[in-house]
Amino acid sequence: MAEVTIRYFAAARAAAGESTATAQADSVKELVDTVSVGRPELGRVLGICSFLLDGERVDLTAPLSDGAQVDALPPFAGG
Template sequence: MAESQLTVRYFAAARAAAGTAEETLAAVRSLDELVDLLAAAHGERLAHVLGIASFLVDGTAWHDRLAPLPAGVTVDVLPPFAGG
């Protein structure tokens, strides 16, 4: 059985901080877990962006960072585009 995965897409400052526009990762339990994983993998610059970013899960705003993430979803990382 193949391991479940999810896709992360980065926009604007998140893309610059991650050094990539998109990556595929093993599925995680929650957005909090994903944020921790991404910060550890990409460093402090992305960790800062993740702390102020909004997130879409399959196109829907995802506010509960502890809610279970379904496998196979796409998570968009959207930093504040203006202001901040």
């Protein structure tokens, strides 16, 4: 398994109660599942997020490698 960093933004940060975390996972989906254990609100927010892997947009099936950085970006509105 890869050790990766996930950075939370906006509603994801509020639900996580932290701005970053590290976890071990082989895919973005596995990372989401791992960090959501025991935190249903975080799981709900991550379920509607877009994800960047080292700055590139990816889907939940994207594989992870050691040292990767995943950004969790909830939908937001602005003007």
